Amino acid sequence: MRPETEAELAGMIRDAGGPLIIRGGGTRPIxxxxxxxxxxxxxxxxxxxxxxxALTLVARAGTPVAxxxxxxxxxxxxxxxxxxxxxxxxxxQGAPTLGGLAAGNVSGPRRIQAGACRDHMLGVRVVDxxxxxxxxxxxxxxxxxxxxxxxxxxGSRGTLGVLTEVALKVLPKxxxxxxxxxxxxxxEAAVAAMSRALGAxxxxxxxxxxxxxxxxxxxxxxxxxxFADSVSYRAGQLQSLFKTQAGRIEADAGRNxxxxxxVRDVAPFHGREGDVWRxxxxxxxxxxxAARLEAEALLFDWGGGLIWALLPSGTDAHARLGAFKGxxxxxxxxxxxxxxxxxxAPVAALAAGLRARFDPRGILNPGLMA
Numbered sequence: 001m002r003p004e005t006e007a008e009l010a011g012m013i014r015d016a017g018g019p020l021i022i023r024g025g026g027t028r029p030i031x032x033x034x035x036x037x038x039x040x041x042x043x044x045x046x047x048x049x050x051x052x053x054a055l056t057l058v059a060r061a062g063t064p065v066a067x068x069x070x071x072x073x074x075x076x077x078x079x080x081x082x083x084x085x086x087x088x089x090x091x092x093q094g095a096p097t098l099g100g101l102a103a104g105n106v107s108g109p110r111r112i113q114a115g116a117c118r119d120h121m122l123g124v125r126v127v128d129x130x131x132x133x134x135x136x137x138x139x140x141x142x143x144x145x146x147x148x149x150x151x152x153x154x155g156s157r158g159t160l161g162v163l164t165e166v167a168l169k170v171l172p173k174x175x176x177x178x179x180x181x182x183x184x185x186x187x188e189a190a191v192a193a194m195s196r197a198l199g200a201x202x203x204x205x206x207x208x209x210x211x212x213x214x215x216x217x218x219x220x221x222x223x224x225x226x227f228a229d230s231v232s233y234r235a236g237q238l239q240s241l242f243k244t245q246a247g248r249i250e251a252d253a254g255r256n257x258x259x260x261x262x263v264r265d266v267a268p269f270h271g272r273e274g275d276v277w278r279x280x281x282x283x284x285x286x287x288x289x290a291a292r293l294e295a296e297a298l299l300f301d302w303g304g305g306l307i308w309a310l311l312p313s314g315t316d317a318h319a320r321l322g323a324f325k326g327x328x329x330x331x332x333x334x335x336x337x338x339x340x341x342x343x344x345a346p347v348a349a350l351a352a353g354l355r356a357r358f359d360p361r362g363i364l365n366p367g368l369m370a
Contacts, residue, residue, distance in 0.1 A: 004043045006125065006133060006164040012039060013162065014131025019366045022158035024062065024100035027085075027092045030331055031157065031339040033368040041099050044164055047071060056122065058167040061099025068098060072170055080171040081117045082108030082260075088270040090332055099163040105155035108264040109206040109223070112198065112302050114171070118154035125165035126153055129359025137167065152354070158365045160358040174225035177256045178235040179206070181213060182220040182247040187287040190220040191304035193242060195283060197222045198303050200241060202234040208263045209300040214250070223260065266299055266308045275333030277317040279307040281326035293320050318342070340369055 001020075003009040013020065019036030026040075042062040049058035052075040059068055065083065072078050083106045085096060100106075102124070107116040114120075123137025126149075136149035153160060182193060190209035197204050206223030213219020224234045235249050250256060262268070269276055274296060281289055283304035290298050295309040311317060314335035317328045327341035343351060352370070355362070 001037065002040045002043050006044065006127065009039075009041065009044065009162060009164060010127045010131045010133055012131075013127055013129065013363075016363055019363050022103075022162055022365050024097040024103070025064070025094045027087050027090070027094050027096045028100050028104055028106070029090065029092065030086075030104070030329065031368045033365045036363070036366065039162070041162060041164070042097060044099075048165065049167075050075075052077060055170050055172075056167065057170055058123075058165065059098050060165050061097060061102075061163040063098045064095040065098060065101055066095060073173075076173050077170045078173045079168070080110060080114035080120055081106075082110040082114075082264055083117065084108050084264050084266075086265075086331075089266050089276060098166050102154055102163055102166045103157050109208055109260055109301055112207060112305075113203065113205040116154075118151045120169045121150045121154055121166060122169055123165075123167035124150050124153050124163055126161035126163050128161040129361055129364050133164075134161065157368055159355060159369050160364070162364065174227075174231075176228040176231040176251070177223065177225045177253060178231050178249055178251045179224075179256055179259060180222040180235055180238045180242070180247045180249055182222070182242055182245045183213065183215060184217055185209070185220050185245070186218075187290055187298070187300065190218070190300065191283055191286050193220055193245070194222070194300075194303040196241060197238055200238065202238055204238070206260055206263070207301075207303040208260075209304070210263065210268060211297050211299060212268050214255075214259065221259065221263065223256070263299070263301060268297060268299060269308065269310050272297070272310060274313055275311045275315055275317075275335070276331045277309045277311060277315075277328055277334070278331050279309060279317070279321070279326060279328045281305060281307065281324060285324060285326070289321060289324060289326075292322065293317060 001012050020039045021033050021036045023038055023040045044060045044062040047059045083101050105117045126134050194207040198207055204222055205225045209220045222238055224231050239247055286304040286307055293309045295311055297310040299308040313333055316337035318337055330339040
């Protein structure tokens with residue numbers, strides 16, 4: 001099923017006689033839903049409102065992210081949360097869509113400074129499991145009032161409703177960017193360095209540790225963005241914090257873009273066999289958790305609060321990690337292990353109650369996150 005309007009989508013859900021598998025661009029198939037008929041939103045497209053002066057963009061859920069980024073780029077603006085492109089990691093085709101981005105709360109390296117996708121969602125239109133069209137939030141920042149269902153839908157992956165429109169806050173692109181690169185640090189030393197940089201008053205917009213940096217060895221990356229003079233000063237001040245590491249500053253815009261695109265899309269794992277797990281944790285816990293995983297490869301983002309791990313096929317990362325403050329998600333593979341972190345009983349009860357309220361028949365991506 002491929003509706004072209006919100007009304008058609010609502011009718012299809014209302015008349016559905018069984019489970020529905022919700023699909024946008026088909027580029028982020030994370031988790032395992034039960035069997036069902038595929039319902040695609042990729043034909044519900046178009047930017048319905050863009051006001052550069054108000055830093056606001058509204059688009060339908062099936063609109064390709066590339067189309068949105070092109071419209072923003074023409075006005076010197078961008079999506080602040082730097083959304084990841086999963087295609088290289090998952091080997092998928094097609095075009096990422098705004099609905100999939102919002103439904104997965106997809107956020108990249110700049111999250112540590114700018115916030116996640118959900119923090120920039122001003123409003124949504126969504127069709128729930130009964131076929132009822134719901135609207136929450138607004139199209140401009142001053143109109144965002146009422147219960148915050150916007151953030152509830154962000155990250156719900158189509159289990160509570162099907163997004164048909166999303167309003168976003170956008171921001172100007174920076175004039176300049178620079179990255180301080182520290183070579184050869186261990187995971188423990190890298191997390192300590194990233195924590196120190198993020199605690200300094202230099203407005204770091206990216207803090208990552210890669211197994212293979214620009215020169216081939218492990219590299220710890222610290223990014224600053226903004227006006228050229230400010231970037232030059234802040235990068236120099238960061239460098240002075242790490243004199244013993246002899247870090248170098250990369251100031252070329254093109255090389256910076258490629259470097260952080262590699263972090264954002266977990267490029268070191270592309271084309272490699274094995275399962276890919278995504279672990280969200282306290283940065284200070286990251287090195288110990290990474291050691292428990294015994295991974296074939298690791299990449300740290302968000303100052304150490306996000307760990308990407310490449311594990312042998314069929315590995316249950318939940319079992320290797322044991323109890324910890326955070327959650328682990330099987331992004332690719334994972335064997336028979338639950339794709340999402342098992343929830344404590346009280347949280348699971350709340351989640352089940354929400355699903356029962358928004359999807360009383362249990363037809364939207366059944367079993368995906370339960």
